[in-house]
Amino acid sequence: MxxxxxxxxxxxxxxxxxxxxxxxxxxxxxxxxxxxxxxxxxxxxxxxxxxxxxxxRKTYIGRPSPIYFAKNLSERIGGAKIYLKREDLNHTGAHxxxxxxxxxxxxxxxxxxxxxxxxxxxxxxxxxxxxxxxxxxxxxxxxxxxxxxxxxxxxxxxxxxxxxxxxxxxxxxxxxxxxxxxxxxxxxxxxxxxxxxxxxxxxxxxxxxxQYFQSVIGREASAQFLEMTNEQPTIVAACVGGGSNALGLFSGFLSDENVKLVGVEAAGKGLDSGEHAATLTAGKFGTMHGFKCLYLQEEDGTPMDAHSIASGLDYPGVGPQHCYLRDAQRVEYHSITDDECIEAFLTLSKYEGIIPALESSHAIAWAAKEAKNLSSKESILVNLSGRGDKDIDFVLHKVGL
Incomplete structure (x- = not known):
């Protein structure tokens, strides 16, 4: 609808x-x-x-970026089928x-x-x-x-x-x-x-x-998924720091109430640890960097230090559209820890031959958890917002490989 x-x-x-x-x-x-x-x-x-x-977009970026069915990952996890919007294939490796x-x-x-x-x-x-x-x-x-x-x-x-x-x-x-x-x-x-x-x-x-320039992701994805499967995805998910890749993808599905939208924030070392970047979960209303939003605050209102293993997600605030969409209950926001992110990074690399950015790995980790609760007739479309070349040395050192 x-x-x-x-x-x-x-x-x-x-x-x-x-x-x-x-x-x-x-x-x-x-x-x-x-x-x-x-x-x-x-x-x-x-x-x-x-x-x-x-x-x-066509000759320099390489658009449209494709949608890929992660068959190996889906079969390994069970439940819903997982698809990836391959923004990692853009020139420069991200959205x-x-x-x-x-x-x-x-x-x-x-x-x-x-x-x-x-x-x-x-x-x-x-x-x-x-x-x-x-x-x-x-x-x-x-x-x-x-x-x-x-x-x-x-x-x-x-x-x-x-x-x-x-x-x-x-x-x-x-x-x-x-x-x-x-x-x-x-x-x-x-x-x-x-x-x-x-x-x-x-x-x-x-x-x-x-948002206007990133909305090309959602326009492409909506048309591509329909052509590929003859239906729209059950859930559309993307990681959220400031929120551009998520809003870009969501733009193609916002008006379709049958598609559930999920933003995935960085829970860092845990929401109770004080070392996270889950703004929409733990943030308070205020003004930072010239705009009003929810952001992680000290008692005096100054922005707190945010933490995430993914450098692109450790911002203490978030885009105003995401705050609005949360309040309107059009988008659900969840969070993934550093450890869960690393596991998803390694899993997608090993079983699909795709090395994701740590930022994108948060959304992959959430989708992998959620897929188990759904049937094989349902689907989750994840925005693979960037590739993980930049993160390889860090991750290998982190896991001792």
Missing amino acids: KNPAFANLIPDQNGMFGVYGGEAENSELKSAMNEVREAFYHIIQDDLFNEEMTRL KINHCIGEVLLAKKMGKKKILAETGAGQHGVALATVCALMGMACEIHMGQVDIEKERPNVNKMKLLGCKIVPVTSGKATLKEAVDSAFSAYLDDMQNNFFAIGSVVGPAPYPEMV
């Missing part, structure tokens, strides 16, 4: 999804964000822009390039000189550096020192692509601090810089804009 209430998940004129989201409060920053929003709304109506996006191409094309249209961004696992950084190399734009990526050491393959890729990497050593030296550092650099020269946020977070228009 179709529910038109979720057909178009768009914000109001103030960038709000219910009580979440919103515009920047600082007047100078708000003016800069309004410039970005106006340019975004204009460019997506431009035929030349849309033709260029279509061409690059991030979908919005990076859109944002860099927009920045060029606006006459900006340099792209600034943060990265956690490095997938956003690599994708952005790749597109900047393609389009002749200067690129500066801020990355926590902990993540630099953990994700060395992606760091080396960014260097080869001509990107300037700024190590961030403050706080936990992970994703939250990288966001703070990159945003501070942006504020120093908003006239010439374009801040390319890597998820559906931040002040308007970024949550809407990143």
Whole structure:
């Protein structure tokens, strides 16, 4: 059954999804964000822009990414069939390039000189550096020192692509601090810089804009799954940090009430340990990084340090659309621990010959647990949002291989 209430998940004129989201409060920053929003709304109506996006998606990214039936995994687990939306096969190895191409094309249209961004696992950084190399734009990526050491393959890729990497050593030296550092650099020269946020977070228009560029995942998946199986999946699942890959996939199924949507957060060392990134489970309402959302907070309201074995999920907040969808009970949110994530990483590698990113492994782990509770007539479509090349050395060291 179709529910038109979720057909178009768009914000109001103030960038709000219910009580979440919103515009920047600082007047100078708000003016800069309004410039970005106006340019975004204009460019997506431009035929030349849309033709260029279509061409690059096909010839550069390699879209459409396929859906794959994980037969070996499904038979090993029993119960529901598990399918994978193979975003790991995109150029640069993850979903991030979908919005990076859109944002860099927009920045060029606006006459900006340099792209600034943060990265956690490095997938956003690599994708952005790749597109900047393609389009002749200067690129500066801020990355926590902990993540630099953990994700060395992606760091080396960014260097080869001509990107300037700024190590961030403050706080936990992970994703939250990288966001703070990159945003501070942006504020120093908003006239010439374009801040390319890597998820559906931040002040308007970024949550809407990143969702728009990532929604290609869901549009493809809905049509592909129907063609492949003559029905839609029982459940659609994706990992959630900031939330871009999940929202991209969910976009194709939001209005179909017969499809259950599940976001999988990082439970880290356990929800009772205090070392996790399960924002939608344990977060509280407030404002961080220029937008209203649920986020992990200290008693005084400052963001807590989040933890996940997956660098791309250890952000203490989450996109406003996810907060809204949780409250509306359209999406369920669950969590997976570090140990469960590692097990799924190893299992998919061994039995399907597909090495998943640690981020994506959270969704795979949840699907494997849930499949056992379902019949073989039911199905779970998982967004394999990235490949795990970047994580191999870390995982092998972690498990002593």
